[in-house]
Amino acid sequence: MRATPGATGVRGALVVWAARAPRSLGDLAYLVYVVALATLILLGPAVRAVWLLATGTDGRAVLTDPSVPSTWAAATALVWLAALVVGRERGPALRPPFPASVLGDADVPRTRAFGGPLLRATCALVAAGALVPALPAVALVDLGAASPGDVGAVVAAGSVVGLVAAAAWLAGEVLPERAVAVGAVVLGAGAVLAVVRDAWAWAPWALVGAAWPGATVAAGGAAGGAALALVVVVPLLVGLERVPTRRIVGQAVRAQRAQSLVDAMDLQGSGEVYRALPRTGRRLRAVGHVPGPAAIVVADVVGSLRTPGRLLGGVVALVLAGVVVGAEVPGTTLAAGPVLAAVLGYAGVSVVCDGLRHAAALGGGSGQYGWSLPAVRALHAAWPAVVGVGLAVGGAVAAGAPVALAAAVVGVAVAARLADVLKGVMPVELLVPIVTPMGDMSAVGRAVWLADGPLLALAAGVAGAVIAADEGDGTWLRVVAVLVGVVLLRRASRR
């Protein structure tokens, strides 16, 4: 930002702040270059692939399936839920710690002090909400299953989804913890009911789903949702005025720390910043039940119970992983269930890995415990392994889904997560440039190292989908399992 003589108030403070590290024209040009290349290389092909899928035979079957409105409604409720929960830790009305502190305590309305970031976040969400469903809606027009007017309705509804998501995000930052918890439960229940029973048709998310072409419920959700967003916006902005500066600055500090760790390619450390701290259950006895190595496992079990909300989320995800493992894409025979199960298993088991994270943090020469480091790691891996696979199998049994497939796919995904937790810091060798005719390829190695856990879990899901589609005998899943096993063993036995 260029210094503006005479600027005062919020603008003046921001001018002074920006002047500390002015961005050169070269920096801006590089940013434009990176964004343009990323759009051309990553976004362009991705959009084209989605378009080809959407306008293909399977795409038509999926997009015209009667379950699409309820699925969109459920997805809408989940997006709002996510925005609400994220707002507790990282709200939209945020600036870097120093300006957040100065402006938070300044004699200016919060809507002015934080209006810029709030407006940018709202615009981004509205744009994303409009664009994401627009592509499949346009595909329906191309397939002759919808009119351009239908696309307009979908885009309008999507914009409202983004608008309400912005309101939910701000609500997470502004509302007290209990109110956020109630909102999260209501939205979670709404998502489940929308899919399972097509219920709560009066709810805002269901009305938005009704904007989909061919939906049997009358449209009008966009207007209802927009009204909802406008009704809640005034109380939220009033609430923003009353949020303690300490909370805003705390969020700003955590956001900055997490971003620094992401920049250093330490995703584990970044996640650590936002990991819930135990505040309850200290009267539960974690140590003193059993002697010997089992004491570590019991301590991990009780430790997990001390962040109950987080544990509940993990349990739900793991049970769902088993429930959905046999699912197919609506209107087709595409086996999407194993992929979804792997993703849910990988994500869900993370909440019971705190003991293993503790073991991973022990230095190579640590003499803290009376056992070797590999033994301590193995003991801390027991609880997540058992609960991860056990809950997924339980979910599969309850839903009548293929139990063996659930155990295999989620088992590999859980192992990938365990390996991820034990990953440690990035080897410096990956920073060495790899000069090729196409440029420096060292970023590829770093990207693979960074994302190997999710990639291996996804690979397990895809390999499971091959089995579910009767197109393979499990060879690919065995290959992925061996690969994950080797990575896990190497990291667990590292001295």
Added chain:
Amino acid sequence: MAAAATLPGASVELGSAGVVLDGTTLLAPTTVAVPAGGTLVVRGPNGSGKSTLLRLVAGLRAPTEGAVRVDGHVPDPHRRAFRRLVAGSVEPPVPARDLTLAEHVALVATTWGVPVREARERAAALLARLGIEALAARFPHELSSGQAQLATLAVVLVRPASLLLLDEPEQRLDADRLATVAALLGERRAAGTTLVVATHSDALEAALGGSTLRLRAAAGAAGHGGAAAPDDVPDDDVPDDDARGADRRLDA
């Protein structure tokens, strides 16, 4: 003492042991011998090599010259027998974020073979000795920096060891707490444990007794500074060849 069961002390020997890293002297060649059950206090300004010396003894770093022996063996923290000998805060214990302080201390004790009931009793008694029994049910993130330092000492002291290596245990402690820590260390010394303690505290040095090794600030380049000088040789009397890296000897 309510903490760990006593083990016979371990001897420590540094024979012209030094560390030079990329041309920078972290520890000039140092010779010192601590008999089993002895106490060595390591003094010196920041950057003189106190922590490096402790890391050599803990086996967390290998000397680039000279040799280090603990009970006659090369330090190797990957050997179970060595881990049993040595406890310390050179590499501070990692807190378990979802265990209370008392649980963490007790869990560490159980992994060293202490029966469960006794481990819990030891943990409670040790926290009481350190004056932090009221913090027993707190999680690590609920401790202040001084309380966290005492928690670290509790985790270190609860396990049996023949050699205690402590790096500036006085950090963030008030005078009363420091006296308490010194008394606990005195009990361990009386029970036969060998102590090697790096400190900036005159009070802790006086309370621990034993011998003192004074390190001088490193000048940065290899062969200049960081020389160890025995307690009874004033720095002014250290000849020039010491400043170029020739080692000094001290029998503690």
